[in-house]
Amino acid sequence: MQRFVDKIVMVTGAGSGIGQASALRLASEGASLLCVDLNQSTLDETVAAIEAKGSKVVSQLCDVSSEEEVNRSVQACIDSFGKLDVLVHMAGILRFDHCDELSLDNWQKVIDVNLTGTFLLCKAVLPHLVKTGGNIVNAASTASLSGLPWGTAYSASKGGVLAMTRTIAVEYAKRGVRANCVCPGDVRTTMAENVTFPENADFDLLTRVMSMTGAKGPEVVAGVIAMLASEDGKHITGESVRMDGGMLS
Numbered sequence: 001m002q003r004f005v006d007k008i009v010m011v012t013g014a015g016s017g018i019g020q021a022s023a024l025r026l027a028s029e030g031a032s033l034l035c036v037d038l039n040q041s042t043l044d045e046t047v048a049a050i051e052a053k054g055s056k057v058v059s060q061l062c063d064v065s066s067e068e069e070v071n072r073s074v075q076a077c078i079d080s081f082g083k084l085d086v087l088v089h090m091a092g093i094l095r096f097d098h099c100d101e102l103s104l105d106n107w108q109k110v111i112d113v114n115l116t117g118t119f120l121l122c123k124a125v126l127p128h129l130v131k132t133g134g135n136i137v138n139a140a141s142t143a144s145l146s147g148l149p150w151g152t153a154y155s156a157s158k159g160g161v162l163a164m165t166r167t168i169a170v171e172y173a174k175r176g177v178r179a180n181c182v183c184p185g186d187v188r189t190t191m192a193e194n195v196t197f198p199e200n201a202d203f204d205l206l207t208r209v210m211s212m213t214g215a216k217g218p219e220v221v222a223g224v225i226a227m228l229a230s231e232d233g234k235h236i237t238g239e240s241v242r243m244d245g246g247m248l249s
């Protein structure tokens with residue numbers, strides 16, 4: 001399948017996990033890419049893998065919670081390619097704390113990256129997507145849909161991402177822009193593998209966040225993201241696609 005020939009896609013969180021898998025999938029379907037991440041070395045690995053496929057890629061170090069850095073990255077895309085067709089916004093962070101022990105600083109950090117970052121990216125790309133009839137795929141979560149123990153800030157941020165995505169879908173539908181989000185759960189990535197549980201966590205609660213079919217790799221999410229972002233998804237907007245191996249079924 002070559003659904004992204006002549007398409008320019010910006011991928012955030014491209015250095016790892018679902019963002020990296022999405023960048024590789026879209027490149028293999030013909031896309032030219034602007035890849036951004038906070039981590040230079042993992043970003044370089046993604047760029048090398050895309051170049052090895054013979055695809056065009058530009059990279060930009062960017063903290064998605066900084067308006068200045070987000071705007072600079074989107075401008076780099078326009079300067080390099082002249083347009084933008086798709087935003088795949090996967091950059092995000094997770095931390096676990098008991099709600100009554102979560103510091104305001106740690107709450108704010110998660111909200112800044114996951115929620116404010118999504119707003120800043122969407123705000124910056126929308127004028128360009130209006131010109132191309134493009135679309136957005138954001139990273140929500142099963143935590144947008146059901147309680148995630150120790151995830152007060154994360155759940156609040158991801159609930160906000162889902163609501164924001166639907167709002168953008170409605171607001172921009174008549175201008176030809178689509179906006180969707182994915183709600184993954186139990187996907188094997190650096191984020192999932194490096195999570196630290198709070199002291200005295202009641203692990204019985206973990207049964208709520210385990211898939212029925214076993215954890216899967218990030219490429220399963222990348223495949224759905226590619227469908228949503230492609231012409232195959234042209235009648236889908238304001239949708240949240242849950243991929244959690246039956247966790248919330």
Ligand SMILES: NC(=O)c1ccc[n+]([C@@H]2O[C@H](COP(=O)([O-])OP(=O)(O)OC[C@H]3O[C@@H](n4cnc5c(N)ncnc54)[C@H](O)[C@@H]3O)[C@@H](O)[C@H]2O)c1
Pocket residue numbers: 012013014015016017018019036037038039042062063064065090091092093094113139140141142183184185186187188189190191192218
């Ligand atoms: N893995 C899962 O099971 C799962 C479940 C639900 C939702 N998600 C969401 O999917 C998205 C991708 O997660 P993943 O599992 O691939 O995680 P990951 O940790 O493997 O990748 C996240 C990437 O985002 C980058 N990043 C973090 N903060 C950033 C910032 N401020 N600016 C720019 N880049 C930043 C990291 O450097 C990393 O490369 C996240 O938004 C996450 O919340 C993942």
